[in-house]
Amino acid sequence: xxxxxxxxxxxxxxxxxxxxxxxxxxxxxxxxxxxxxxxxxxxxxxxxxxxxxxxxxxxxxxxxxxxxxxxxxxxxxxxxxxxxxxxxxxxxxxxxxxxxxxxxxxxxxxxxxxxxxxxxxxxxxxxxxxxxxxxxxxxxxxxxxxxxxxxxxxxxxxxxxxxxxxxxxxxxxxxxxxxxxxxxxxxxxxxxxxxxxxxxxxxxxxxxxxxxxxxxxxxxxxxxxxxxxxxxxxxxxxxxxxxxxxxxxxxxxxxxxxxxxxxxxxxxxxxxxxxxxxxxxxxxxxxxxxxxxxxxxxxxxxxxxxxxxxxxxxxxxxxxxxxxxxxxxxxxxxxxxxxxxxxxxxxxxxxxxxxxxxxxxxxxxxxxxxxxxxxxxxxxxxxxxx
Numbered sequence: 001x002x003x004x005x006x007x008x009x010x011x012x013x014x015x016x017x018x019x020x021x022x023x024x025x026x027x028x029x030x031x032x033x034x035x036x037x038x039x040x041x042x043x044x045x046x047x048x049x050x051x052x053x054x055x056x057x058x059x060x061x062x063x064x065x066x067x068x069x070x071x072x073x074x075x076x077x078x079x080x081x082x083x084x085x086x087x088x089x090x091x092x093x094x095x096x097x098x099x100x101x102x103x104x105x106x107x108x109x110x111x112x113x114x115x116x117x118x119x120x121x122x123x124x125x126x127x128x129x130x131x132x133x134x135x136x137x138x139x140x141x142x143x144x145x146x147x148x149x150x151x152x153x154x155x156x157x158x159x160x161x162x163x164x165x166x167x168x169x170x171x172x173x174x175x176x177x178x179x180x181x182x183x184x185x186x187x188x189x190x191x192x193x194x195x196x197x198x199x200x201x202x203x204x205x206x207x208x209x210x211x212x213x214x215x216x217x218x219x220x221x222x223x224x225x226x227x228x229x230x231x232x233x234x235x236x237x238x239x240x241x242x243x244x245x246x247x248x249x250x251x252x253x254x255x256x257x258x259x260x261x262x263x264x265x266x267x268x269x270x271x272x273x274x275x276x277x278x279x280x281x282x283x284x285x286x287x288x289x290x291x292x293x294x295x296x297x298x299x300x301x302x303x304x305x306x307x308x309x310x311x312x313x314x315x316x317x318x319x320x321x322x323x324x325x326x327x328x329x330x331x332x333x334x335x336x337x338x339x340x341x342x343x344x345x346x347x348x349x350x351x352x353x354x355x356x357x358x359x360x361x362x363x364x365x366x367x368x369x370x371x372x373x374x375x376x377x378x379x380x381x382x383x384x385x386x
Contacts, residue, residue: 027363068096094120103147115148119285154286155307168386177359178291195274205280212327228259271296294349316349
């Protein structure tokens with residue numbers, strides 16, 4: 001099977017889609033597929049120093065950077081499809097031209113098209129961004145998604161977003177996987193620390209976390225709140241980080257630290273040191289940092305804006321309503337527990353992701369979806385019909 005995946009970016013410091021897209025591609029290769037991953041190079045420093053053979057970078061074209069034009073990427077994609085050897089093109093993420101090119105390239109050919117919006121279709125996400133988004137949607141994006149033979153959602157919640165917008169194609173529901181980091185031979189002492197690690201963006205609900213901290217901090221004087229992460233994707237400005245720091249100052253918050261982004265081993269060390277991880281988002285299609293925290297043995301508090309309803313059943317954390325009051329209640333409950341109880345919850349979370357979020361199984365399942373699309377296999381259970 002010959003596959004081509006298309007993504008807007010695969011940054012050197014891998015997190016979110018920059019991690020999950022290449023990792024899915026690697027799992028598909030391990031499952032026996034032949035695959036190319038085409039991505040745009042936003043800046044000179046974005047290119048990975050030692051890219052895997054499957055990864056091919058293409059320069060940005062003229063026009064506004066946020067539009068993500070890359071005529072060279074489109075020509076390369078069109079040439080690959082035109083060879084008649086590509087079975088499936090899989091497009092990732094919306095709102096740049098990279099998500100429009102695949103529909104144009106496969107039109108009139110036997111090549112099948114799969115599209116992964118990766119959270120871009122939630123009610124909150126649809127309202128976020130510039131005034132140009134509705135125009136892009138009506139002129140280009142909706143029709144490009146409608147051309148897909150199958151849509152990919154990482155949760156039932158995301159599938160429901162697709163149906164709400166009128167898309168009736170088959171939808172395969174497969175979560176992102178997570179690689180279990182090696183745990184130190186000697187267990188790292190946990191700090192009395194609540195950690196948020198991720199992008200500093202309005203959609204993440206960090207303002208609610210700061211308001212909640214202003215209520216609980218005085219009751220737990222031995223605990224700290226640590227907020228670490230880049231301010232925006234694609235390296236845009238530091239405006240929101242500055243607003244969060246100003247808010248913390250205006251609320252007179254104590255024991256709150258704003259830290260630099262964490263990647264690689266440093267990221268997992270941050271998870272392991274914290275007693276609790278919190279993701280207070282308004283909307284997530286998956287919530288990769290939840291999976292990473294659980295894989296690191298750290299219990300999690302997250303909102304119903306993230307599709308982690310099984311978190312509580314696994315005994316690994318709290319799945320709460322969006323807002324300040326639910327955060328206050330969950331933080332108070334978590335911070336009142338003995339550290340050993342929190343450690344037990346962390347161990348349960350690690351076992352949970354080892355069982356249900358293994359990349360090998362996810363790669364095989366996605367391969368089976370492709371085989372079904374090209375009429376070489378039965379419909380997998382993960383594919384939901386309209």
